[in-house]
Amino acid sequence: MPLFFLHPHVVPSLSLSLPPPSLYIYISVCIAEYISSRAEGKKEKMVEKVIAKWNCSGRVVEGPTNPMVTPLLTDLYQFTMAYAYWKANKHQERAVFDLYFRKNPFGGEYTVFAGLEECIRLIANFKFTEDEISFIREILPGSCEDGFFDYLRGLDCSEVQVYAIAEGSVVFPKVPLLRIEGPIAVAQLLETPLVNLVNFASLVATNAARHRFVAGKSKQLLEFGLRRAQGPDGGISASKYCYLGGFDATSNVAAGKLFGIPLRGTHSHAFVSSYMSPDEIIDKSLQSADGSSSCEDFVSLVQTWINKFQLSNSLRGIFGETNQSELAAFTSYALAFPRSFLALVDTYDVMRSGIPNFCAVALALNDLGYKAVGIRLDSGDLAYLSCEARKFFSAVEKEFGVPGFGKTGITASNDLNEETLDALNKQGHEVDSYGIGTYLVTCYAQAALGCVFKLVEINNQPRIKLSEDVSKVSIPCKKRSYRLYGREGYPLVDIMTGGNEPSPKVGERILCRHPFNESKRAYVVPQKVEELLKCYWPGSSDEPREDLPPLKDIRDRCIKQLERMRPDHMRRLNPTPYKVSVSAKLYDFIHFLWLNEAPVGELQ
Numbered sequence: 001m002p003l004f005f006l007h008p009h010v011v012p013s014l015s016l017s018l019p020p021p022s023l024y025i026y027i028s029v030c031i032a033e034y035i036s037s038r039a040e041g042k043k044e045k046m047v048e049k050v051i052a053k054w055n056c057s058g059r060v061v062e063g064p065t066n067p068m069v070t071p072l073l074t075d076l077y078q079f080t081m082a083y084a085y086w087k088a089n090k091h092q093e094r095a096v097f098d099l100y101f102r103k104n105p106f107g108g109e110y111t112v113f114a115g116l117e118e119c120i121r122l123i124a125n126f127k128f129t130e131d132e133i134s135f136i137r138e139i140l141p142g143s144c145e146d147g148f149f150d151y152l153r154g155l156d157c158s159e160v161q162v163y164a165i166a167e168g169s170v171v172f173p174k175v176p177l178l179r180i181e182g183p184i185a186v187a188q189l190l191e192t193p194l195v196n197l198v199n200f201a202s203l204v205a206t207n208a209a210r211h212r213f214v215a216g217k218s219k220q221l222l223e224f225g226l227r228r229a230q231g232p233d234g235g236i237s238a239s240k241y242c243y244l245g246g247f248d249a250t251s252n253v254a255a256g257k258l259f260g261i262p263l264r265g266t267h268s269h270a271f272v273s274s275y276m277s278p279d280e281i282i283d284k285s286l287q288s289a290d291g292s293s294s295c296e297d298f299v300s301l302v303q304t305w306i307n308k309f310q311l312s313n314s315l316r317g318i319f320g321e322t323n324q325s326e327l328a329a330f331t332s333y334a335l336a337f338p339r340s341f342l343a344l345v346d347t348y349d350v351m352r353s354g355i356p357n358f359c360a361v362a363l364a365l366n367d368l369g370y371k372a373v374g375i376r377l378d379s380g381d382l383a384y385l386s387c388e389a390r391k392f393f394s395a396v397e398k399e400f401g402v403p404g405f406g407k408t409g410i411t412a413s414n415d416l417n418e419e420t421l422d423a424l425n426k427q428g429h430e431v432d433s434y435g436i437g438t439y440l441v442t443c444y445a446q447a448a449l450g451c452v453f454k455l456v457e458i459n460n461q462p463r464i465k466l467s468e469d470v471s472k473v474s475i476p477c478k479k480r481s482y483r484l485y486g487r488e489g490y491p492l493v494d495i496m497t498g499g500n501e502p503s504p505k506v507g508e509r510i511l512c513r514h515p516f517n518e519s520k521r522a523y524v525v526p527q528k529v530e531e532l533l534k535c536y537w538p539g540s541s542d543e544p545r546e547d548l549p550p551l552k553d554i555r556d557r558c559i560k561q562l563e564r565m566r567p568d569h570m571r572r573l574n575p576t577p578y579k580v581s582v583s584a585k586l587y588d589f590i591h592f593l594w595l596n597e598a599p600v601g602e603l604q
């Protein structure tokens with residue numbers, strides 16, 4: 001295949017609307033991408049992809065991080081509905097859908113919105129391959145007409161517009177996180193993947209934010225969940241969105257590479273128990289930190305420190321003989337990583353063996369100009385053991401005159417969750433950093449966020465979904481949403497208005513009404529008004545598109561917004577609900593439409 005195959009097809013159609021230099025760079029990238037790909041039939045798909053990506057955005061949007069995210073990652077009924085819309089010649093009718101959730105997770109009163117970038121990546125690259133079209137043909141009844149499959153062949157999201165709240169924002173029930181406008185058939189096909197991409201992302205980001213809230217700002221939070229996560233995507237997504245929600249680092253190497261998340265780790269019990277005796281260490285030499293000298297027998301240097309501890313007044317009596325195989329493991333690890341030595345101290349006995357062994361190795365490193373990082377506790381009473389460890393470090397600092405040794409880092413792990421962090425705080429502890437896995441990444445306390453995707457308008461006609469359960473009644477119309485801030489700088493209320501209503505103004509009193517409870521209303525004079533929904537995918541319209549910021553910036557936004565929340569919304573026990581409201585006009589319209597659509601019963 002000639003390297004320039006894209007040129008005759010792509011350049012003429014694109015060069016009409018695009019700045020040539022960036023286009024050429026992009027086409028070079030595509031050519032490189034093509035060369036590296038050997039897959040048959042990829043040519044047509046790539047040409048179409050190039051056109052769709054550029055036409056809709058003027059900037060390239062990469063494909064979804066997970067290659068399983070394709071147009072087939074949807075529920076069967078989206079295809080049957082798409083066919084029925086097409087058959088009725090209704091498929092191009094313009095629909096507006098809202099994606100929102102109904103209740104904050106984990107018994108809290110806030111949620112962190114995450115997953116937007118992956119939604120836009122899906123939309124920007126939404127295109128069926130021939131292979132996928134053949135499969136859809138196979139699964140639909142044989143009576144489905146060929147024209148539908150031709151329609152699918154030409155389908156992309158160039159007629160779709162996506163408005164969304166910025167990723168990493170603090171969000172609340174009922175307020176649309178995304179508004180999707182477009183031909184009803186394609187918008188319908190997007191329901192399942194979009195809800196999928198937002199649901200877990202937002203749930204686990206919120207879980208991370210809640211763990212951060214309890215742990216406090218000064219603690220290091222490490223996500224250790226990959227082995228316990230729900231499959232590879234569960235693990236990768238959890239690492240990404242826990243970082244977004246305020247964790248500092250992950251142990252997940254793939255996530256570190258994919259998203260640039262800082263990687264951190266210690267070592268496991270297996271490393272400790274794999275050693276039998278110090279005799280196993282063959283190369284015992286270690287250069288000093290500044291390279292000026294060399295210690296030929298680091299193992300013996302460590303042993304002299306153990307002996308010194310045993311003779312010391314302040315440490316005597318705390319331990320007798322420490323476990324020699326553990327000491328060998330620690331010594332060996334220090335020889336491998338003298339600048340970042342951190343030891344797991346609970347394999348045999350934390351106070352009688354792990355801590356003194358760690359200190360002996362740490363002081364031997366100190367003799368050579370290195371500073372040990374610290375210990376990890378992975379069992380037992382973490383409050384008690386962390387305090388005892390701190391006491392031991394302080395005693396060592398005093399007895400042997402090693403400045404700063406008392407502040408040696410203490411990491412705790414072992415089935416931690418919000419409750420255990422809270423219990424540790426109440427008891428008093430000396431933990432500096434937490435490694436958290438299972439409860440965090442599996443969202444053990446709540447399995448799903450319960451996002452929904454509801455039709456709110458078709459052909460400019462507002463639609464409503466009724467339910468016996470008022471919380472499940474949808475809020476009709478293509479709406480605008482605003483966050484109103486009070487005098488003290490806190491967000492006070494989110495308000496939804498009809499699309500054509502004037503926006504709330506700073507200093508102007510506005511009536512905010514509960515969408516369904518007549519008696520709940522309040523006047524608000526906002527000190528700041530923030531429009532929440534911004535355009536992230538303009539389709540073929542000229543509207544400017546918001547940038548997709550780097551993950552670190554999204555994380556910063558999340559942390560900043562959480563810090564700006566009124567403390568009573570954030571507390572764990574009985575938090576105050578944040579107010580979500582509608583304008584007086586929208587309130588009246590909801591209830592007019594409700595009465596209009598609800599059949600009047602007849603008593604017999």
Ligand SMILES: Nc1ncnc2c1ncn2[C@@H]1O[C@H](COP(=O)(O)OP(=O)(O)OP(=O)(O)O)[C@@H](O)[C@H]1O
Pocket residue numbers: 378379380381382383384413414415416417420423424427
């Ligand atoms: N001070 C504490 N207050 C409240 N919970 C704690 C405290 N210290 C540890 N925990 C929690 O208690 C649980 C203890 O787990 P478990 O009963 O399995 O004991 P373990 O210490 O892991 O014992 P094992 O030696 O068998 O591994 C963990 O969930 C841990 O996070």
Ligand SMILES: O=P(O)(O)OC[C@H]1O[C@H](OP(=O)(O)OP(=O)(O)O)[C@H](O)[C@@H]1O
Pocket residue numbers: 224225227228268378413414415416435436437438439
């Ligand atoms: O406890 P989590 O919050 O899930 O954090 C991750 C856990 O994973 C490791 O345990 P490991 O796989 O060695 O198993 P174990 O601790 O159950 O023995 C590590 O030592 C932590 O205890």
Ligand SMILES: O=C(O)c1cccnc1
Pocket residue numbers: 224225251264265266267268376413435437
């Ligand atoms: O690096 C660690 O200490 C770690 C990583 C994953 C799971 N448990 C511990």
Ligand SMILES: [Mg+2]
Pocket residue numbers: 378413414415
């Ligand atoms: Mg464990």
